[in-house]
Amino acid sequence: MYAITITEPGGPEALVWSEVPDPELREGEVLVDVAASAVNRADLLQRQGFYDPQPGTSPYPGLECSGTVAEVGPGVTGWAVGDEVCALLSGGGYAERVAVPAGQLLPVPAGVDLVTAAGLPEVVATVWSNVFMVAHLRPGETLLVHGGSSGIGTMAIQLAKAVGATVAVTAGSAAKLARCAELGADITINHREQDFVEELRGATDGRGADVILDIIGAKYLERNIEALAVNGRLAIIGLMGGAKGELNLGALLRKRGAITATTLRARPLAEKAAIIAAVREHVWPLVDSGRVVPVVDRLLPMAEAAEAHRALETGDHIGKVLLSR
Structure with a gap:
C-alpha cells in the first residue's frame, strides 16, 4: 500500500x-x-519529532479516518466486510489501509458522506470526553472555548448548545467569530483585540465560565483561573502557548476550581473504547439528526499532506482540513 511517511x-x-x-x-x-483522513495538530507535532506514536502502533500520521471495512480480524463481532465506518486511531490514517481496534470504530452517521466523516472521530471524542465525561458540563452552565473556529472548537460549540449550555469562544478574526456565531456561540471574543477575562465577566454579570476548554496551556493558565466561575472546571487539551506556567493556588482555592489535563492518543484501548461507546450513545443521534454537523474547511488529496499541514500551520482555516484518497 501507500502511506505518508516522515523521512526525518x-x-x-x-x-x-x-x-x-x-x-x-x-x-x-x-x-x-x-477513504479519507483529517489533519490534527498532533500530526504536526509528530512530523516535527515531538510526538512519537506509541510502541506497537502505526508509525504513520493520522489520528482518524473514514473508509470501508475490508477484513474483520479474529474475535471481532458487530462489523462486516463492506461496512462504511469512521475511526479513532493511534496513527496510520494517512494511508490506503489501516488496522483499527474494533472498539474505536463508529458507523458513518446518516446524512454525512464517507469522506466528510473522516473529520468526526478525533474532535468528537476529544470534546465529549473532556467537556462532558470529565468536566461534566450541564444545561444552563457557561462553556468558554479557546480556538472556537478550530475543528475542536466548532464541535464543542455545537455539542454544548445541544445540551443547553451558553457558549463563549475566543478566535483571532471577525470571520472566524462570525462562523462561531453561526454555529451557536453566544459570546464571541477577538483575542487579538479584547481581553477574554473582562469580556467574559461582562457578558456573564461577573460570574465567569463553569467550564473552560483550553488548547493554549501555560500562556493562558493564570487568566483561565481568573475567568472561572466558582466551582469551575478547566480542561487543558493543548500546549500551543507553552507547557510550563505559574499557578496561584490561592486563586484556585477561592474559586473551588478544578484543573484537568488529558491527551487521547496514549490512552489504553479500554478507555478509548469507552469514550467511543459514549460518543455513539450520546453524540451520534445528534449528528444523525443534523443538529450537529462536521465543519470542513478544505479537502486535499492525501498525497498533498504537506500542503494540508501548511494550511493548518497558517491558522487561517475554520473547522477541519481533510485528506482524501
Missing part, C-alpha cells in the same frame, strides 16, 4: 507519499480501506 523530523516537506508494507491485522482489529 522537520517541516511539511518531510511528508512523503511512499510505498510501505500492508498493516498486519491482529486479534480484535478490523482492516479499513481508507
Whole structure:
C-alpha cells in the first residue's frame, strides 16, 4: 500500500507519499480501506519529532479516518466486510489501509458522506470526553472555548448548545467569530483585540465560565483561573502557548476550581473504547439528526499532506482540513 511517511523530523516537506508494507491485522482489529483522513495538530507535532506514536502502533500520521471495512480480524463481532465506518486511531490514517481496534470504530452517521466523516472521530471524542465525561458540563452552565473556529472548537460549540449550555469562544478574526456565531456561540471574543477575562465577566454579570476548554496551556493558565466561575472546571487539551506556567493556588482555592489535563492518543484501548461507546450513545443521534454537523474547511488529496499541514500551520482555516484518497 501507500502511506505518508516522515523521512526525518522537520517541516511539511518531510511528508512523503511512499510505498510501505500492508498493516498486519491482529486479534480484535478490523482492516479499513481508507477513504479519507483529517489533519490534527498532533500530526504536526509528530512530523516535527515531538510526538512519537506509541510502541506497537502505526508509525504513520493520522489520528482518524473514514473508509470501508475490508477484513474483520479474529474475535471481532458487530462489523462486516463492506461496512462504511469512521475511526479513532493511534496513527496510520494517512494511508490506503489501516488496522483499527474494533472498539474505536463508529458507523458513518446518516446524512454525512464517507469522506466528510473522516473529520468526526478525533474532535468528537476529544470534546465529549473532556467537556462532558470529565468536566461534566450541564444545561444552563457557561462553556468558554479557546480556538472556537478550530475543528475542536466548532464541535464543542455545537455539542454544548445541544445540551443547553451558553457558549463563549475566543478566535483571532471577525470571520472566524462570525462562523462561531453561526454555529451557536453566544459570546464571541477577538483575542487579538479584547481581553477574554473582562469580556467574559461582562457578558456573564461577573460570574465567569463553569467550564473552560483550553488548547493554549501555560500562556493562558493564570487568566483561565481568573475567568472561572466558582466551582469551575478547566480542561487543558493543548500546549500551543507553552507547557510550563505559574499557578496561584490561592486563586484556585477561592474559586473551588478544578484543573484537568488529558491527551487521547496514549490512552489504553479500554478507555478509548469507552469514550467511543459514549460518543455513539450520546453524540451520534445528534449528528444523525443534523443538529450537529462536521465543519470542513478544505479537502486535499492525501498525497498533498504537506500542503494540508501548511494550511493548518497558517491558522487561517475554520473547522477541519481533510485528506482524501
